[in-house]
Amino acid sequence: MDWHIRFSDEKGCLLLLDQRFLPNREDWFECTDTASTIYALQTMVVRGAPAIGVTAAYGCWLAAREAAGEGWEKRLETLLTDLENARPTAVNLRWAVRRMRAARDARPGLDHEALCAFWLELAKEIHEEDKRLCRLIGTHGATVIDDGDTVMTHCNAGALATADYGTALGVIRGAVDAGKRVEVIANETRPFLQGARLTAYELHKDGIPVKVACDNACSLLMKRGMVDKVVVGADRIAANGDAANKIGTSGVAILARHYGIPFYVAAPLSTIDRETPDGDAIPIEDRTPREVTHVGDHQITPDGVGVFNFAFDVTPAEFITGIVTERGVLLPPYSESIARAFAEREAEESAR
């Protein structure tokens, strides 16, 4: 069963478990057209790079359905471009829209009805594929976790950030499924609180021991020897291995290096952007000040005071011990191991 991303044949729309209200309320949000899909992406009804990609794939189908009528092709291109630009950092959004476009372009002459049918099937395929890839990430990632480890994670790179199982939390689930005892420290992740709300919610539900820590407790916990490994997700990994993830991640990585703690990034190859040479070229989303000035409806900063709300930062490749992908754990130098992983995948695909 699909958990938090569901396609409803009955309603002909995409249903998303609304992550803005977790863990207190399990509300479902309906994406019925491009505007509601973009709204869901931008307000973080759905978030996390692979989940954004899966949503965007269904979003292409919604855009095609919406574009129906005379001149639909031109209208569709405008809607796809709007969708692709809904959020700038997670490359899976662009990856999904490009993949849908490329599959259509490889079948010239599809009329509107045929395209809609084809894209709905492809979106469902991308949805299923992400579940499989996360399981593989879990299997490979389990090898870097030892029995009895306490693993720190930042943000939510779990089932809620993917189709299911997760990337960073996939590594943790993989280790647990392999019979290892693992405890998790979830950094709370100001300001949207993905760690406190979402990572804690899903691990607690699964019975995996989790404790939430304030973001600024990281150094103390590491200094006291309370963290054995760090595993995080990524929104975009550049060709040289620099990895963008939720704001605060690079600080955790620098502290991990200081205290001699291995730091892993877990992500599918769809999060690796070989067109981006290094982290300096990754666009960083700058979000609404309200997320920082308010907690819920409660204002916590004085009227008129400015704030920063950069949503991501980039961890330099030199701080990353390994990148856990569906094809195994990539090791430095990443420009070589990344290029090799893609070349091997392409060779396998063309041999099929």
Ligand SMILES: CSC[C@@H](O)[C@@H](O)C(=O)COP(=O)(O)O
């Ligand atoms: C498997 S998700 C990996 C990342 O997308 C995740 O760690 C993250 O930074 C999500 O940011 P968000 O702003 O919540 O979409």
